[in-house]
Amino acid sequence: MRFSKIKDNDIANGLGITMSFWTQGCPHRCKGCFNKETWDYNGGKEFTKDNLDYILTNINKNNIKRDLSILGGEPLCEQNIHGVIELCKEFKRHYPDKTIYLWTGYTLENFNYIQKKILNYVDVLIDGKFEEENKNLSIMLRGSSNQRVIDVKKTLREENIALHEVC
DSSP states (O other), X not given: OEEEEEEEEESSSSSSOEEEEEESOOSOOOTTOSOGGGOOTTSSEEOOHHHXXXXXXXXXXXXXXXXXXXXXXXXTSTTTHHHHHHHHHHHHHHOTTSOEEEEESSOGGGOOHHHHGGGXXXXXXXXXXXXXXXXXXXXXXXXXTTOEEEEHHHHHHHTSOOBOTTO
């Protein structure tokens, strides 16, 4: 897996303060995307154990409560999915009570078998491609109104898509 950047203190991607991790590479290439520099699969840097250790060590830096946000690029594309699953799995092993937010252009109903594995670790899933014609910067956690903020644990429990309370 390749990644674009890690931002220690992010207040734009999640509720409260998060450490945000941007994957590199995106098949969707949405018109109007604000993050075009993450489209190239060969851009960014290779994700290493040192990067994982950095996230795990600095998530509580300076006693600030941070959750983890995973964005892209596309975290769930073939090139990133295995690395993202391992990152989430390791993160939850160390911090089971912290929230993981994940943004994807795919929709939950269309996840393949491997993509569905991420649901074991992610707490809040924002799904759907960014649609410039539905752009709305006043809605929480989304760039366009077609995107959904899904409460993953409740969705799995109820076996029906449950929107997160911030919607």
